[in-house]
Amino acid sequence: MYYSTYGKPSKVSNPLMDKMVIFAADFLEIDETIEIDFEDHEDGTCGFCDYDLEEGITIGINPELSRTEICKTLFHEMVHAKQYIRGELISGVGKAPSRWLGKEVTGAYMDLPWEREAYDTEAAMWSIFSNEILKKPLK
């Protein structure tokens, strides 16, 4: 797979970025090209994932986060990328509800099935990545 970054903060080295993206792509079996934009989020969110048939996957990450949080946020958004690529999640346009596995779903953020999967998978990925791939802890 191929990825590009924009605005990557210097605290995230190129080798670390490679390790994070390659691990996540392998874990989630993603082969699509991904653009990762580090940009400030004035609303305080950590990240987002957009999927467009023509533009592909764009992941946004708040560069102010710590390296550990950047890594976890990347894993979380990569889970959403996987959900979009496989058609499990289809974002609602305008006020239309999003669809999950073919059904319209609304509810509180933390109850949304794609968020539950993203948080659960992010935690599992972080556990493996931090214990088995990183040689020393991130600060």
Ligand SMILES: [Zn+2]
């Ligand atoms: Zn999410």
